[in-house]
Amino acid sequence: MATYRRFIFICNGSDCKKAGCKKLQAEVKDLIKSDDHKGKFKIVKTKCMDFCKSAPSVVINNELIKKAGIEVIEKKL
């Protein structure tokens, strides 16, 4: 296992849940399990990040991804 892992923060607040964060989280989980990314990332579920209008909100490398989709996240990894 790698000693250094990058974190992917996924909001699990109510607005993001309505916007499909659970599905997104499952997709991200599959993505980081793929051979290219295995062991390099860790998903962290957060409470509301106060960007509800841009739900679902995801933070990778200190960068907020608004209305996050799996394609955008894949590019940021």
Ligand code: FES
């Ligand atoms: S519910 Fe996700 S940012 Fe508020």
